[in-house]
Amino acid sequence: MKLSKIAMLAAIACASYTSSMNASANDSIELVSHCAAACDCGEPVCGCEAVDSYCDPCGDACDSGCDSLFGCGSGSLLSGLGSDCCLGEQWSLFGEHCGWTAGGWIQMGYHNNALPLFNSRPDEFQLHQAWLYAEKAIDTSCGFDIGGRIDYVYGTDSQDTQAFGIDNDHWDNGWDNGNDYGHALPQLYMEAGYGDLSVKVGHFYTIIGWEVVTAPDNFFYSHAYTMYNSEPFTHTGALATYNVSDNVTAYGGYVFGWDSGFEDNGDAFLGGLSVGLSDDLTLTYATVGGRFADNSAANERGYMHSIVADLALTDNLQYIFQSDVLDTENNAGALVRETFGINQYLIYTVSDCVAFGGRFEWYNQEGVFLNDNGTPGNDADDFAQESDIYALTLGMNYRPHANVIVRPEIRWDWDDDLLAGLDEGDDQTTFGFDTIFMF
Template identity: 70%
Template sequence: MRISKLAMIAMIACGMNAANAFGDQATDISQVSFCAAESCDCGEPVCGCEPMAPSCDSGSCDSGCDSAGCLDMGCLDMGCLGGECCLGDPWELFGSTDSGWSAGGWMQLGYHSNAIPLFNNRPDEVQLQQAWLYAEKAIDTSCGFDIGGRIDYLYGTDAQNTQAFGIDNNHWDNGWDNGSTDNGYGHAMPQLYAEAGYGDLSVKAGHFYTIIGWEVVQATGNFFYSHAYTMNNSEPFTHTGALATYNVNDNITAYGGYVLGWDSGFEDNGDAFLGGLSVGLSDDLTVTYASVGGVFQNNRAGGTDNYVKGYMQSIVADLALSDNLQYIFQTDYLTAEDRVGGTVAETFDINQYLIYTVSDCWAFGGRFEWYNEEGIYSAVGDSADIYALTLGANYKPHANVIVRPEIRWDWDSDEVAGLDGDSQTTFGIDSIFTF
């Protein structure tokens, strides 16, 4: 790995000017609320103490109230981009009840002008990438023991990338394709797990998303439409096994568990440890370390010995530079070998994100990635550097709608990544409708 290039990457990122997620992988992108009033609660959460919604009588809305909450004038006073930005509450299919059950989903339609690895690999066509449904019973351990769980279903062109493809035997959801694999559309069930907890400790068991990295599979959890190379190629998407979460204190959360390899269904595809530590170093900075080590893949589907063992780690630092500006730094490392110790892949990357939130309706961001790889696009024994710069925006015209246009520049050192020559420029845009 050519670590000497770190200085160059830092210089590029500083000149850009232009979020992690565990369980259901919902990335926390901090956006300042300009219109919604502060919630009125009763202090620290305790058993039987439920938060109360703000009302006009409470005096929470300084700019005045109507039946929906703050008046539009409140937004104008705050200088929202384009004028009014009072989105109100989004409509939900089945909001959380007193029992903790909820259900919902989203529809994602997208277009991009060039192929990008994995998720955005069907250029020049409008496609349904994610038609998503979920049902969940969130656990509440403030009163003691509780039990819950979650199930997710996905249809679209992203489904084949989130199936249990770690074992190529069409078990679990790996064969749920709509026609041939060239058609692109398919079905997936990326999560199906039960969760139990008591106090500060909870354990989930079943099929669930990884805790590795900052970008996630769900379209609703990412700022950008496209994905980073490292998320596509060097991180697992799902695991099957058991994972414990322990809140050590208000600033430290620990994770640890056993999983059956990478991206497999309910059958043995290896034996690996999955764990990590998230530490709030200050009110503005959180650092998360997550790793998986052991056997990632162990099957003989199709008469081929598909055995991979190794170690993979991700370190993510999330820093609030101001009330409006968020900076994320991520570095991943992967080393993988075959059964006899030969190198399968080795990668190292640095991803940097800068996100500026103007209002509840508008945010702008930039992402710069340096991806050094061996065995992913280049041959084992060689290595190549791949770079990608993405600039984009998030626009919410409605509480249930988000539009994400972006422009992306990719280039590589050895013409290995399947780009248009050694570089390409890609325009992409998608819309997400939540319910």
């Protein structure tokens, strides 16, 4: 069975070519070389073109502060509130060499209360993500191209992004360092493409939902219940992408269940459609259906989908609406998880240096196994009956430099029945902040 699936994936890889489009910027394919992406000094031709030394990506916005840690002008922390904020060029430790790139980031943070959403270690300044990646992004503007990517992470977020879909310590699931810290290889895939048709084969991030695992690609420090409890993080298999037109992109592929490495854990379809309805509105539907977990305690199978509407209300104001539905059962037909979530985001960008945002979530769950700290478990004593959970988060993104993001936030959680980690009908206020250093 396992060999036949691998053979099928190889056949798909030979028949299709890959490009990638994901909510995560780290999982996206650039169809043209970005050697000249810093500014408009000329169109790149096939391959890497050197950027002219006189080309200033900051323009005339600030002549003296582009290389300053605090942006332009006097160096004040509030300088980013002005319209002449200038971050300068992002510094890279490894740089880019004709399609080959390598880099990463360090994310460190603190939160005063535990949340069952990655941030489960309160009252401690911690290393969430020490991330390294290497990638050859494909460029189909010249015809056929082939590439790939590998990601490695160490920190308290690693155990949440391991291949925990099978409870036998396969792939990276046994790479723990104590109760919270550990290592993970969340991505290892090959990609190839020709024109508008493409395919990705290997271990890669899901296309489900708006929030992602990679810290620099999220506005908020904390995560939504929907993202953590009702969406897959990674898949292993093959995913094809076809750019139907400038405004329509279709996805379709086969994966070995949810959150599993290169070991058979089920059969599922992963696909979706992204449509640009106007210059200001993009609607994305993504779904996964089939057998999600054959080798875990739940033996879970079913269906889930995510619908995301991304609307630019003004040049500075962005509104995101997301709705997720998950319905699964076990081999005997008994309920495993039935959840429904609505997330709404409102983000106001003051300048390239400063943005403010809010997130409100309503999460309805039934049949979710929860441990005392709110994380998924297998103990029937922790079985959560139907409940409604609400969370409001207000936060800020401050960029003192192109390589640095500071994200303070305050969050309120409450429920009408049972809130993971809290007493029945209780509420919680959580303050947190993190800093991301990219390289």
